[in-house]
Amino acid sequence: MIKQGFTSNQLSGDGGPVALTSRHILGMEGMSPIEIRALLDRGHMFADNPHDSISDALRGKTIINLFYESSTRTRVSFELAAKRLGGSVLNIAVAGSSVKKGETLLDTATTLNAMHPDILVVRHNCSGAALLLSQYVDAAVINAGDGRHEHPTQALLDALTIRRRIGRIEGLKIAICGDIANSRVARSNIHLLGTLGAELRLVCPVTLLPADIENMGVSVFTDFEAGIKGCDIVMMLRLQTERMAGTETPSQREYFNLFGLDSGKLMRAAPNALVMHPGPMNRGVEIDSGTADDVEKSLIRTQVEMGVAARMACLEALIARSQ
């Protein structure tokens, strides 16, 4: 869905908030390359000026972080992003709230809606939950992760991280490795990086590969070293504890052996290949500490830093759209 008629000036990072076609940010699927580039440009600028007050777009605005799953980095990152733009932030962690007493997602939504927030940032363990919520509230909704579906701001911060280091995304060979089946990060990155012209490879055990994913414009590898061969970026995904032993993978030891990243395997990638991970990491399961902490090769800390900038661009764009 490419909206025609934008001039580059309207959309550039310096030109103020990004104009979005949708009033929510629920996923990267369907977001136009123009919008994605504009959000990245704007995020770039926020990242360049982390402490200057470039925009107070959220002054007088209320942002509610509604998290049904535990999260440290995403929640803090949204909070910081909102505060840097002058907004007031309310955090609702589900443990200890009325949700535990059996209140449904939609009842919670209605209750929160009555408090007139401007933006609702929601994370939920069910795919489609953010979309459902967006149909019942007046606020703009940002999907901060819905089940196995999407985590759009993670993809934006990943792309911003790559752009700041390499300067482009188009033409890069990027391997996304690990638990693809259960990863919303993988899906959002497939949409975003694919839309911007990266060559995408998925590398994972066949038991963690969802059906027909080749149709999403990616190539699939079950041999780790073949999969990352010649790649500019190796993006590792977290393996959930409950999947480390059972019928998806036999053991942590075997998983690390076949699909974990260490400096030896990384040699197969392109000479200056960079390593990414959305966090939190399982050291010694999908990635070894030497690789994760290698300041030359690992972008993992930059990813966290870019999270704030990318989310500032999203929050600002939604507030601008609602006015």
Added chain:
Amino acid sequence: MTATRFLNAHLFDPSQSIDGLGYMDITGGVITAINLGTPPKDRTIERVIDCKKAMLAPGIIDMRVQSADPGSEHLESLPTLLAAAATGGITALACLPNTSPVIDEATTIDSLCLRASRIGGPRLYAYGAATKALAGNEMAELGLMAEAGAVGFTNCTSSIHDSLVMRRLLAYSHMLNKPFIQHCEDRALTHEGEMNEGETSTRLGLIGSPSEAEVIIIDRDLHLLRRTKARYHVAHISTRAGIDAVRKAKNEGLTVTADTSPPYFLLNELAVSTYNTAFKLSPPLRSEDDRKAVIEGLADGTIDAISSDHMPVDRDAKMQPFGPAQPGASAVDTLLALCLTLVHQGQISMTRMIESLSMAPASILDIEGGTLRPGGAADFILFRPQSSWIIAGANFISDSRITPFESHPVQGLVDATYVNGLAVFTRD
């Protein structure tokens, strides 16, 4: 014993190959004459009804309905279910035993059927639970339930998983000469599943149930059937592989039958793309190839019957994210109109369609109805196949108003439904 003549009707009865303008006489709830052309003068006729060229066909026999009553009457009571069925042209329906209490003994069959006959309207039949409390382990009192009128046995919405239990159930049903109705789904493959597995489930991040789960159970049961010789019926068949297996078994001479429901020949998995929980059904909506296979199966008779698969669902259970939402939808109100879609599209003949809604289920369950033969019960409908309307759950007679066909335009409207010669529904 009033003699009534239905005049100027477009008679349509696949069981007698009747298709044309004519008349039908009934007396005392029994069809006494049916003929094409102008009727002879008959002084014994006391009442004449001009059908104005509406189609007069055997009443619909809906062989798969879930009743929320007893147990969850707040979702739908028996009187509303029967009234909704009558509106949809259904003259007989067979209820699954997954009520509360479960229909796993003779007295519960008696009680449900007795209540239905007191309420009046369509005839109500009940299946008996194949296993006690539907737990899948111990055989229920099939013989006593058969004596009380059970038209078949089923474990409702789950397959019998233990192959030994299944073997014995088939053998015992055969001894009682009652059909065994199986919902075919290998739960080991699907217990986490949220929709059909494929590109759509991958895009939506929903856990996929592989379509092979259906044919795995069918294949196992067919192997057992060769040994036990029973009347085996596959409920709401939805996959190409399952249909192929049934087709081969029929060619081999096994006593296998199957039914399907409108969602499986009118919709596919892409409908789930917006996470709309009205499209969450069991079995899940399948691929386009499966949908085409269902139509082919209906056309060539591999799939004998069409049932509504009516299931009252609590609105709150649907106002959820897709994963935890309850499967199921209301369906008796819309059965005929949705089926006629395939006729209007030229994919299935009217003969085959009416047969699959009446004669076929009557024969599978071995109950009366499904025909307009003189001497049979006067269970029939008057309908106008071309009348168009738009499906709106809010207008359903059923208390349960969730339908995957909300806002669908359809053609085919029931004018009147007769059971035992009495109008149980007439449109004003």
